[in-house]
Amino acid sequence: MRANPQDTLARIRERGAVPRHVAIIMDGNGRWARGRLMPRAFGHRSGMSAVREVIEGAVEAGIGYLSLFAFSRENWERPASEVEALMDLLVEYVGREADELAEKGVQVRVLGDLARLTPAAAAAVREVVQRTAPNARLVLNLFISYGARDEIVRAARALAREAASGALDPEAITEETVSARLYTADCPDPDLLIRTSGEQRISNFLLWQLAYAELFITPVLWPDFTRKELYGALEEFQKRDRRYGRVTA
Numbered sequence: 001m002r003a004n005p006q007d008t009l010a011r012i013r014e015r016g017a018v019p020r021h022v023a024i025i026m027d028g029n030g031r032w033a034r035g036r037l038m039p040r041a042f043g044h045r046s047g048m049s050a051v052r053e054v055i056e057g058a059v060e061a062g063i064g065y066l067s068l069f070a071f072s073r074e075n076w077e078r079p080a081s082e083v084e085a086l087m088d089l090l091v092e093y094v095g096r097e098a099d100e101l102a103e104k105g106v107q108v109r110v111l112g113d114l115a116r117l118t119p120a121a122a123a124a125v126r127e128v129v130q131r132t133a134p135n136a137r138l139v140l141n142l143f144i145s146y147g148a149r150d151e152i153v154r155a156a157r158a159l160a161r162e163a164a165s166g167a168l169d170p171e172a173i174t175e176e177t178v179s180a181r182l183y184t185a186d187c188p189d190p191d192l193l194i195r196t197s198g199e200q201r202i203s204n205f206l207l208w209q210l211a212y213a214e215l216f217i218t219p220v221l222w223p224d225f226t227r228k229e230l231y232g233a234l235e236e237f238q239k240r241d242r243r244y245g246r247v248t249a
């Protein structure tokens with residue numbers, strides 16, 4: 001018989017360290033809804049319970065940073081009705097979960113091109129970010145209107161501005177200098193990237209930061225993703241041999 005999630009977690013703890021930073025491409029809401037002959041927005045709504053699950057699971061497992069890809073810059077090109085439904089859900093999610101996030105000790109950060117959000121969505125995220133800023137148990141990075149190439153372009157512009165003003169010597173630019181201009185400036189790089197729905201691609205997520213992340217791709221569609229799946233990914237992670245280009249003794 002399969003162990004329950006708590007037994008799995010105990011086994012994970014026994015075996016060793018959990019990843020410090022887990023990033024997730026939450027994919028498959030549309031297909032989940034289509035399989036039920038329901039509109040795509042129904043899938044997005046159902047995906048919210050999976051978000052709650054992984055946040056609780058991450059807190060219980062002692063993960064320090066959880067990064068969730070919620071909406072990409074490319075996703076703005078979807079039909080207006082779907083974009084609108086997603087923005088509404090964001091406002092609803094924040095309104096409903098803010099108390100619990102604050103109570104659990106979650107520090108919410110929102111990363112991306114926030115200037116494009118609807119005023120209601122922008123206000124909602126600003127509020128939860130401010131409210132949870134003192135928390136330190138889990139840093140929750142919500143990537144909204146995010147694209148990794150755009151993030152790198154912004155970092156390049158910032159560095160170019162500093163160099164042009166004479167504040168920065170171009171020869172002094174290092175990997176650390178670049179990292180420090182990204183949205184994720186004070187986060188460690190993800191150790192583990194999970195993508196649901198079986199797609200084997202990065203879709204413009206954290207291109208710089210994922211350089212040495214372990215990839216875990218599951219066919220499970222996002223609304224069906226639970227703690228059990230999260231802990232399964234952690235177990236798999238613990239079996240990986242991270243060599244960083246070197247050889248193991």
Ligand code: IPE
Nearest residue numbers: 026027028029030031070071
């Ligand atoms: C992921 O589910 C959520 C967002 C990208 C906003 P999708 O909406 O991409 O679902 P599929 O991939 O079409 O099934």
Ligand code: IPE
Nearest residue numbers: 025026027069070071072203
């Ligand atoms: C990636 O999923 C973006 C999010 C999960 C927010 P998409 O469904 O947009 O990516 P593609 O189109 O499959 O690459």
Ligand code: MG
Nearest residue numbers: 027028029030
């Ligand atoms: Mg998708």
